[in-house]
Amino acid sequence: MVYRRLVLVALLTVLMCTAAFTYTFWFLGRPTDARAVARNSFIYDAQGNVLYELHGEINRVPVELEQIPLPVRQAFIAIEDERFYQHPGVDIKAIFRALVGNITARRIAQGGSTITQQVIKTYYLSPERTFSRKLKEIFLALSFERTHSKDEILEMYLNRIYLGEGAYGVQAAARSYFNKDVGQLTLAQGALLAGLTRAPSLYDPYVNPDLALQRRNTVLSKMLEQGLIDREQYNQALAEPLNLQRPEKNQQSQKYAFYIDQVISEAIARLKDMGGDDLVFNGGLQIKTAFEPALQEAAEEAFARAGFADNLMQGALVLVDNRTGAIKAVIGGRQHEARLGFNRATSLRRQPGSTFKPLAVYGPAFEMGYGPGSLIKDIPQRYGDGYAPRNADGSYYGDIPITVAVQWSRNAAAVWLLNEIGVERGMEFARRLGIDLVPEDAHLPLALGGLTRGVSPLQMAGAYAAFANGGLYCEPHAIEQIIDAQGNILYQAPVPRRVMQQSTAEKMTDVLQNAVRAGTGRRAYVPGVLVAGKTGTTELPKTAVFRGLSGNKDAWFVGYTDRFTCAVWVGYDEKDMDRSHYLRFYGGGLPASIFHDLIFRIYKPEEPITRDSEPPSAQPSGGNGQLLPPEGNPAAAGDLPVPGEQDAGGDAQELEENSVNNGSTPVDGGMAPGNVQPESSAPEVTTPVTGDQAGSPAGVPAPSRPQPPAGTTGGDKWPVP
Structure with missing residues (x-):
């Protein structure tokens, strides 16, 4: 009797899981592709140089995974999902750990989400913390791993994650905190960015540099524990100061502001049937112009x-x-x-x-x-x-x-x-x-x-x-x-x-x-x-x-x-x-x-x-x-x-x-x-000789002005030149 009940419970569990899985896919559809997210557009001058960077409410500059240094990738994995390359999209150990924490706190305080689950959540699901949403997230993550490689998922994650200062993704964050491209980040700088994922406002290095430094060092410790870096690398990174540098305002962009305004207005008008200003500011466009700085400066x-x-x-x-x-x-x-x-x-x-x-x-x-x-x-x-x-x-x-x-x-x-x-x-x-x-x-x-x-x-x-x-x-x-x-x-x-x-x-x-x-x-x-x-x-x-x-x-x-x-x-x-x-x-x-x-x-x-x-x-x-x-x-x-x-x-x-x-x-x-x-009101200025006035004072020849016919208002003939 007990055996039959166990079998029945198992069957019911399988049916419920199948029903949930079917519901998730047939009624919710598949996760959106990474290309559908908002990303910055760029304006280029006539020589192909970046003239201006456009973004709306979201500042995001997607990059390929290969452009992100390995230590930076490893920093995020160490602090966010250390078993990322081993689990199938869901980490059972992390889930049980979060479950125990939530029961103890008598509320949903921890998510236990993997990087894959975070991709599903940010690209597809709403952010509320409910058990039904969590169930959807788990089933989608399992399926997503079967259709996407780990590197593809990691790239999507690193281009989407919010890291404070209005920056979405590691490239925008690298510019916001260090005024450099992500490919130029050091190990310590990558660890600082990875530490921001937990609470970007709390660990904002511009606002709370001491907390940001502590959080960065925590990430470095995790990397050392997991064998991602050695002791020498750890010590060097630990000794590195924050070296923050806000991005400088583009003085050329300010100088060329009227031209840039014309480009933006023109782009919105040209693309009004395709999305207008939303596409221009968030569509990841390359806007190539005829702009030549020397002419504008003149x-x-x-x-x-x-x-x-x-x-x-x-x-x-x-x-x-x-x-x-x-x-x-x-x-x-x-x-x-x-x-x-x-x-x-x-x-x-x-x-x-x-x-x-x-x-x-x-x-x-x-x-x-x-x-x-x-x-x-x-x-x-x-x-x-x-x-x-x-x-x-x-x-x-x-x-x-x-x-x-x-x-x-x-x-x-x-x-x-x-x-x-x-x-x-x-x-x-x-x-x-x-x-x-x-x-x-x-x-x-x-x-x-x-x-x-x-x-x-x-x-x-x-x-x-x-x-x-x-x-x-x-x-x-x-x-x-x-x-x-x-x-x-x-x-x-x-x-x-x-x-x-x-x-x-x-x-x-x-x-x-x-x-x-x-x-x-x-x-x-x-x-x-x-x-x-x-x-x-x-x-x-x-x-x-x-x-x-x-x-x-x-x-x-x-x-x-x-x-x-x-x-x-x-x-x-x-x-x-x-x-x-x-x-x-x-x-x-x-x-x-x-x-x-x-x-x-x-x-x-x-x-x-x-x-x-x-x-x-x-x-x-x-x-x-x-x-x-x-x-x-x-x-x-x-x-x-x-x-x-x-x-x-x-x-x-x-x-x-x-x-x-x-x-x-x-x-x-x-x-x-x-x-x-009177002559006193007009200072004499000479100009280069032209025409038939050679020998006269340098300057444009004074033209022979027409004299109106005397005593008449019209009708007199004018010789054809």
Whole structure:
């Protein structure tokens, strides 16, 4: 009878175990693979160097077992699971030892878990301490050992275990405590990390160095007892001080913060359908970028040297590669305030003023067959909707070639030409170049940058790069490729596409080079470098705040060389603008000077920036210390009257009456001859000789400015150059 009862109990036990085992697998499934856990992503520069390391709430950098020194592995085994390589996934002796301890304590105080069980628990099960969870853990561990090798399990464990200071896994912990890779750890350092597994907060060496040292020595004693190290190794490790070293903040990452922000934002946008920010921060991605430190540093130096008038004045800059659209430098403001904060280079939306003329007027006109010498009318005219654009100097040159209209930024001529070719044609061409337009933009002020939503420096740089690239447009991008943790390519940078005829791009380059060589963009001139570009300025909004003031809101310069395109914006944030904080210069002033400085640094790195390499004409200081560049009349230094002493007119004049409600009016136009300040306001600066001015004082030749026909407002013919 007793025998039968024993057999029955045994059978019932087997059935219960089988049922539990079946339940565990069929209803809970198998443990997740180690690759599914969160792991850090890395951003690389163009040379393949690590630029920045990304992680979310979990800081984890998985490594292969072979990268972890044997003594470090042995330290964890000695203190956590000394029979790891002998048991089948569950250590019966450890379980009975824990059972006795729990009965004595009358609560579940010990787990008796092996490393395999800990892998099951951390990868698969919830952390609560219950008998049912423990049963699941045991059965899964037994099965897991049949499908995974001991080394695979140990690798999973060492990459998952939490070791304090926000570090998950031995690689992250090695950086957190010793500022080195796990492969460089000594025996003593490995023992310290192993000792943290019991209570990371309690044994944190930064907080409790004495307790951490005691715990480390306990681990070393265990290793000696188990024959994993000899007495000499033990004594040497015992004598080694903690030698803690917190990881240094990456100064380069701080310096390149705006660029890194752009990379992160771009990666999240590109992968939004695959997981977005969670994948970017926790997916173990390799994010390969076009970043070149030397170019970013040149941009930073140019900005630092710019001499902004006050601490509130802001600026932004984007430098892109003409051929590929790759972003090479980003400056999103005077200071970087927060990770993924507001980036004026990419998120700012402001009216572009006259820098928009090539995109909405002259580009589409060249596509239709117009050329630099084609005559257009610079005349006063009121159009059907009542819109009557003015030139900033109030004069009109009559019939002039396009090259002169661009050279002196003649507003009336640009609007006249847009009216001739059609607003829709201008909008379509601008859209091809990556400009987002809305139906409300379909009006003649489009010629002068009268946009409802505005544009960013990034958009303007991308658009102008198409002219530099022979008519091929490539969406500006910082990221070249994104590879996931399994080696799959998730994203590849876009390739250029043709958006205009090559002849259109060549014509545009011709007229824009002339604007820099002898027009409103003269301060962007760089000796020995062919520079093409356009200035742009928008007037103060016509509101009560600025009543009676004559000044500007936005100043732009967008230009390019044979290799790079750069867009520069200078202005104030909307919240900071008041009667004391507005621009007293134009796009041909500080923005063009920043462009000049950057391009000079890129093309002439071995030559110091000297007086001869400065932009033509010194920049006289205004009443509030801001610059007053002679954009409209580069033939003489300091020829622009101080704002408030003249009627600036305006490219779009009373834009708010023409469905443009953002309050900015473009005013980037040629100034009337004779509007010259006293010579004392403009220190003489010479520049290298160019063109046909040999024998004259060194410097860019003073261009021959057009004289408006006497006694007439238009109709007179202008000789084709």
